[in-house]
Amino acid sequence: MAEESQPPGPLGFPDPGPARFASVPEVRERLAETGYLADEGIAGVVHLADRLAKPVLVEGPAGTGKTELAKAVARATASRLIRLQCYEGLDESKALYEWNYKKQLLRIQAQRVVEETSEGVSEAKPTADSWHDIEGDIFSEEFLLARPLLEAIRASDPVVLLIDEVDRVELETEALLLEVLSEYQVSIPELGTVRANRIPLVFLTSNNTRELSEALKRRCLYLYLDYPTLEREREIVKTRVPAITDELADQVARIVRSLRTLELKKYPSVSETLDWARTLVVLGVESIDAEQAKATLHVLLKYRSDLERAAKELSAEDTQKGR
Amino acid sequence: MLDVLTGFVGELRQAGLPVSLTESLDAAEALHHVPLEDREALKYALGATLVKSSAHWKAFETAFEVYFSMRGPQFDIEAEEGRESSGERPPGDEGGAGRGGGGGQALSDEELAEMLYRALLSGNDATVAAMARQAVSRYAGMEPGRPVGGTYYLYRTLRNLDLDRLLERMLEAARSETDGHMTALEERLARDELQSRLDRLRKEIEDEIRRRLVADRGTEALARSLRKPLPEDIDFMHATRDELAALRRAIHPLTRKLAVRLARKRRHGRKGPLDFRSTMRHSLSTGGVPVDPKFRYPRPARPEIFVIADVSGSVAAFARFTLHLVYAISSQFSKVRSFVFIDGIDEVTRFFEGSDDVGEAVHRINTEADVVWVDGHSDYGHALSVFWERWGEEITSRTSVLLLGDARNNYHASQAWVLSEIGHRARHVYWLNPEPLSYWGSGDSIVGEYGVYCDEVFECRNLRQLEQFVTELA
Numbered sequence: 001m002a003e004e005s006q007p008p009g010p011l012g013f014p015d016p017g018p019a020r021f022a023s024v025p026e027v028r029e030r031l032a033e034t035g036y037l038a039d040e041g042i043a044g045v046v047h048l049a050d051r052l053a054k055p056v057l058v059e060g061p062a063g064t065g066k067t068e069l070a071k072a073v074a075r076a077t078a079s080r081l082i083r084l085q086c087y088e089g090l091d092e093s094k095a096l097y098e099w100n101y102k103k104q105l106l107r108i109q110a111q112r113v114v115e116e117t118s119e120g121v122s123e124a125k126p127t128a129d130s131w132h133d134i135e136g137d138i139f140s141e142e143f144l145l146a147r148p149l150l151e152a153i154r155a156s157d158p159v160v161l162l163i164d165e166v167d168r169v170e171l172e173t174e175a176l177l178l179e180v181l182s183e184y185q186v187s188i189p190e191l192g193t194v195r196a197n198r199i200p201l202v203f204l205t206s207n208n209t210r211e212l213s214e215a216l217k218r219r220c221l222y223l224y225l226d227y228p229t230l231e232r233e234r235e236i237v238k239t240r241v242p243a244i245t246d247e248l249a250d251q252v253a254r255i256v257r258s259l260r261t262l263e264l265k266k267y268p269s270v271s272e273t274l275d276w277a278r279t280l281v282v283l284g285v286e287s288i289d290a291e292q293a294k295a296t297l298h299v300l301l302k303y304r305s306d307l308e309r310a311a312k313e314l315s316a317e318d319t320q321k322g323r
Numbered sequence: 324m325l326d327v328l329t330g331f332v333g334e335l336r337q338a339g340l341p342v343s344l345t346e347s348l349d350a351a352e353a354l355h356h357v358p359l360e361d362r363e364a365l366k367y368a369l370g371a372t373l374v375k376s377s378a379h380w381k382a383f384e385t386a387f388e389v390y391f392s393m394r395g396p397q398f399d400i401e402a403e404e405g406r407e408s409s410g411e412r413p414p415g416d417e418g419g420a421g422r423g424g425g426g427g428q429a430l431s432d433e434e435l436a437e438m439l440y441r442a443l444l445s446g447n448d449a450t451v452a453a454m455a456r457q458a459v460s461r462y463a464g465m466e467p468g469r470p471v472g473g474t475y476y477l478y479r480t481l482r483n484l485d486l487d488r489l490l491e492r493m494l495e496a497a498r499s500e501t502d503g504h505m506t507a508l509e510e511r512l513a514r515d516e517l518q519s520r521l522d523r524l525r526k527e528i529e530d531e532i533r534r535r536l537v538a539d540r541g542t543e544a545l546a547r548s549l550r551k552p553l554p555e556d557i558d559f560m561h562a563t564r565d566e567l568a569a570l571r572r573a574i575h576p577l578t579r580k581l582a583v584r585l586a587r588k589r590r591h592g593r594k595g596p597l598d599f600r601s602t603m604r605h606s607l608s609t610g611g612v613p614v615d616p617k618f619r620y621p622r623p624a625r626p627e628i629f630v631i632a633d634v635s636g637s638v639a640a641f642a643r644f645t646l647h648l649v650y651a652i653s654s655q656f657s658k659v660r661s662f663v664f665i666d667g668i669d670e671v672t673r674f675f676e677g678s679d680d681v682g683e684a685v686h687r688i689n690t691e692a693d694v695v696w697v698d699g700h701s702d703y704g705h706a707l708s709v710f711w712e713r714w715g716e717e718i719t720s721r722t723s724v725l726l727l728g729d730a731r732n733n734y735h736a737s738q739a740w741v742l743s744e745i746g747h748r749a750r751h752v753y754w755l756n757p758e759p760l761s762y763w764g765s766g767d768s769i770v771g772e773y774g775v776y777c778d779e780v781f782e783c784r785n786l787r788q789l790e791q792f793v794t795e796l797a
Contacts (some may be wrong), residue, residue, distance in 0.1 A: 024357070024364060044357065044367040051356040052349065059377060208377075208576060209583045217375040218343055224377045230519070251512075258515045290508040305683075314508055 017198050020050045020077050027076075036065070036072030037235050045223045046073060046201075055181050055202035057166075057217065060225035062207060063269025067164055069225070070203035074160035077201070082155070083162045084148035086169045095176055096186055097150045104138040139190040149180050153196045160201045166216075167206040174216050177204075182219045228270060230257050236270060241277045251288050252277050259300065259310055268300040276300050290314055324354065331390045334546045335373060338382045339553050342373050349373075365391060378554055378573065388533055389546045432483075435461070439484070443520050444493050451520070455527035458484055465535060476532045486521050493517045555786045559641040559757045560729075567640060570786065574644060577790060578651030584794070595619035625657040626723045626750070626796070631710060633728030634663045634694060635701045641757040642727050643685050644786070648793050649725070650675055650684070657721075662714070663688055664706035667696030670714070701731060703773075704738035711741045715748070723751040723796065726777070729758045730770035737769050742776035752776065755783040755792065 021027045027043040038046070046069075049056045058066045074081040084095060092098075111134055146154060152161040163177065180186060184196040204220060206212060228236060234253040237244060244252075252273065260267050268276075276299045285292055294311045301307050332347045350372040357364040366387055374383045435457060442450035459465075462483040463476040497513045536545050554573035557566045601617035609615075630649055632642035646661060653659045653675075660672045669692045674684040696705060718724065724745055746752050754777045756763065756770055764771045774780040783789050 040363050041367040041370075044364050045371045048353050048356060048368055048371060052352055054349070056371075057375070208580070210580050211376075214341070214343075218345055220375075221349075221371040222375045223371060224380060230516075254512045254516065255508075257519075258512060261515060288508070293508060314511060 017053075020201070021047055023047070030076040031072050034072045034075040035239055036068060036076075037232060037239060038069075038072075039228070039232055042069065042223065042225070045221055049201060049221055052221070053184075053199045055204060055220045056223055057204045057206065057212070057220035058223045058225055059206045059208050061227065061267065061269065063271040064225045064227060065270055066205040066225055067162065070160060070162040070205070073201060073203070074162075077158060077160065079158040079160045079201070080155065081160050081162060082148050082152045082200075083164060085164045086166050088168055088170065090169045090173055092176055094147055095149050095173075096147055096180075097188060098145045098147065099139070099190075100143045100145050104143050107138050107143070108134060141191070144188070144191070149177070150186050150194065152200050152202075153180065153184060153186050153194055155200070156197060158198065158200075160203070163202065163204045165207060166204045167209050167212060171210075171213060174213050178215055178219065181216070227260055227267065230254065233257070233270065233273060237273060237277045240274050241281060243281050244277055245286070247287060248280060248285065249277065252280065255288065255293060255314070256300070258314075262309060262313055264301065264306045264309065265303045266301070266306060272300050324359065325351065327390060328354070330543065331369070331386065332373065334386045334390065334543070335383065337547075338386060338550050339556065340374065340379050340382060346373055346375075362391065381569075382551065382553060385549050385551070386546055388530065389537060389549060390542050432461075436484070436489075439524075440489060440492060443489070443517070443524065444496060446520060448523070451524055452527050455524055456531050459528055459531040459535070463532060463535075465532070465539070477529055480528055480532070481525070486525070490514075490517055490521060555790075557786070558784050559644065560637065560784070562640060570640075570644065573786060574647055574651075577786065578648060581648070581790065581793060582652050582654070625655065627658045627719070627721050628656045628660070628796075629714075629718065629722055629724045629749075630659065630661040631668075631707075631724065631726050632661065632663050633665070633701055633703070633706075634688070634692075635665045635699070637731070638727070638729050638757055639689075641755075641783070643689075645725075645727050645755065645783075645789060646685055646688075648789060652793065662710060663692050663694055664703075664710075665694045665696075665699055666702035666705055667694050668706040668709050669693045700733045701728070702735045703728065703730060703732045703769075704736040707741040708738045711744060715741075715744065718745060718748045720748070720750055722749045723753070724749045725796075726752070726754045726773070727757075728754075729756055729768060730754075730773055731767050732769050734767050737772050739769075739772050739776060742773050746776045746778075751778045753778060753792075753796075754780040755789075756780060757784055758782070759784060 021030065024040070024043050024047045027047050028038050028040075031038045031043065031046075045056055048054070058069060060066055071081060073079075111130070115130070144150075148161070152159050166174070166177070181202065184199050186194045188194065204216075227233075230253050233256065234249050237249045237252055238246070241249075256268050256273050256276075276296065279296055279299050280288065280292075283292075283296070293314055297307055297310055297314075301310055328347070328351060332342050332350070335342050350369055353368040353372050354365075357368045359365060369387065370380070370383060374380055435454065438450070439454040439458070441447075442454055458480055459476070462480045464479060465476055494510070494514060494517065497517070498510070533545070533549075551566075554569045557570055559570075562570060595618050598617045598619040602613050602615075605615055605617060606613040628649060630646060632646060634642045642663065649659060649661075659675075660670065661675070662668055662670050671688045671692050674687045674691070696702070726742075742752065754770065754773060758768070758770075760782045762768065770780060781788070781792055783792060
């Protein structure tokens with residue numbers, strides 16, 4: 001396939017198209033409208049991703065809002081979210097495209113029926129012409145099943161592509177993504193190259209269960225989503241659990257922060273913080289004391305040893321205990 | 324700007340971060356889209372394009388602080404010099420003399436401490452930052468031209484501010500606010516809040532010192548003295564306390580990754596025998612023709628592991644990390660038993676059983692295991708012969724034996740015959756030595772003597788090498 005060169009931007013980068021966001025503060029504002037509170041770093045990277053036409057690789061502990069970020073960006077830009085959930089054994093036919101061979105078979109059989117009826121009982125030998133017709137026919141867009149990656153490239157409406165938990169696929173399968181991520185195109189041998197009309201925003205999330213390949217990392221912007229700061233977590237709790245009082249939200253955020261300074265096997269995630277806040281609201285708690293905290297800690301912590309340690313720490317009487 | 328960027332990328336590479344050419348081009352491109360006067364935005368733009376691993380973020384941050392410390396309006400060093408220089412700039416003669424007068428400064432030491440206390444208590448960040456700057460110029464006693472990284476200056480400043488007392492005072496104040504009726508929980512929360520404010524102050528002070536050092540010595544020189552090894556390259560034998568903490572943090576994600584990788588390898592590695600039933604079942608969709616033969620998953624034998632670790636002072640950290648790693652992936656082995664010794668030897672498997680917290684178990688080994696026989700100096704010979712006497716029978720042909728230690732035997736008898744006996748019974752015998760290869764056999768190291776009876780002896784100085792070994796073992 002002859003590569004037609006991309007129209008280069010002012011600096012030799014592919015043209016990212018008209019800006020989705022005017023500035024970093026605007027990113028924050030519009031994400032906030034959808035209920036996602038981004039900090040400076042997140043907003044900055046999203047802005048860059050749009051301007052540089054680069055995918056964003058989001059890493060971080062579980063439950064810090066990696067997938068949520070992609071969803072929020074989709075909402076903020078009024079785009080359709082196309083999601084590719086990765087798993088072990090994911091292959092081309094599930095990620096990129098597949099020929100609908102059943103339909104192709106039907107098409108060939110239909111052809112034969114037509115020939116038989118028109119030529120009577122005579123042995124229908126496909127002539128060179130009709131063979132070409134059929135071949136051209138059955139390898140056309142009509143018989144192509146678009147899987148998420150191709151769908152995102154072909155879409156005429158604005159889309160956000162989310163490739164979730166990319167660390168779950170095998171190292172070799174990662175290579176499937178590379179063409180899409182760097183050139184925003186998919187090569188189909190029978191059809192040619194499908195290129196994106198408008199470069200979509202792409203988010204990849206990873207739980208860091210294995211090291212991703214250099215080739216993939218090189219093509220992406222990197223964003224590490226850590227646990228939020230006290231202020232941001234408080235705001236998140238207030239936004240997502242509207243029924244909560246300011247005082248309780250503050251307490252929740254502070255207790256969670258204290259828990260994260262302990263040495264635990266699994267730190268409470270943001271989603272668990274939210275669950276906890278909801279639990280407290282449902283229970284009608286106005287302000288938390290140590291007893292209530294202990295009784296509901298199992299919402300936040302999922303290991304027995306963690307629970308024991310946290311309960312001990314939160315009700316520790318001796319104040320001299322330095323950390 | 325481009326010059327600064329090139330220098331910065333060079334520094335990152337020096338620090339061991341893999342920054343490719345495309346990535347630095349991306350960074351250059353990214354600079355077009357962020358306001359350069361906004362330091363935070365600049366940092367995230369560079370971080371997103373240049374750093375692709377969270378483990379490297381710390382190194383990036385250090386380098387960034389050095390290279391871009393003087394950007395941004397609030398960091399305008401000239402203006403500040405003008406403001407303050409009248410009072411205290413000649414630090415050469417004042418720094419040594421100490422904190423007596425403050426050289427005609429408007430504030431006395433007590434006033435400074437008081438202002439800092441108030442600012443921290445009310446959480447006023449701007450004032451805290453200003454106070455931090457004051458404190459550095461007053462207490463750090465910086466001497467121009469010295470090739471240092473600033474740790475000592477930091478220490479000097481903090482010692483004078485006495486943060487511990489400050490914390491107690493603030494807690495006192497918080498307590499009196501609630502009329503002394505503070506529950507343990509509230510107190511705990513208040514303490515954490517104040518602690519985090521103090522951490523911020525500490526960071527302000529660090530930044531200030533670094534800023535001054537950059538002004539004094541130039542970026543490149545300072546970056547060189549601040550450069551630290553990445554967590555996976557830290558040497559076990561010579562790790563400082565901070566580095567050990569970094570190692571402990573790094574080992575957690577590492578064990579998780581390793582476990583996932585090994586489980587996968589096991590599942591996908593080889594194909595087992597033909598699974599007749601499954602093949603027939605699947606042949607139904609092709610009209611009874613077994614087109615696609617199915618195979619059973621292989622069930623490779625899981626090795627049994629005996630870990631025998633020297634836990635004397637010099638190599639204790641190494642033993643701890645190795646035990647940690649081996650136990651974290653213990654599901655890959657049919658059995659793991661561990662023994663620790665100095666000159667006596669003790670089995671410590673019991674600490675790991677029934678506890679899901681490896682770190683805790685390793686800690687208990689340090690305090691509870693009975694490993695001293697005579698004088699608490701390593702005696703490999705005695706430890707090994709006792710091991711052979713008490714547990715030698717239990718080694719079978721499925722057992723792999725791991726020996727951890729530097730084989731510095733304090734000139735005791737080596738009793739190397741034990742290893743040869745073990746070697747006859749066990750499937751494999753490996754020795755992991757945390758010392759650099761070039762030191763082996765020097766002084767009282769007799770690793771060579773033991774080595775002849777081992778299948779292989781590995782140099783294992785950092786997490787990277789350790790990880791590699793464990794992967795091959797399973």
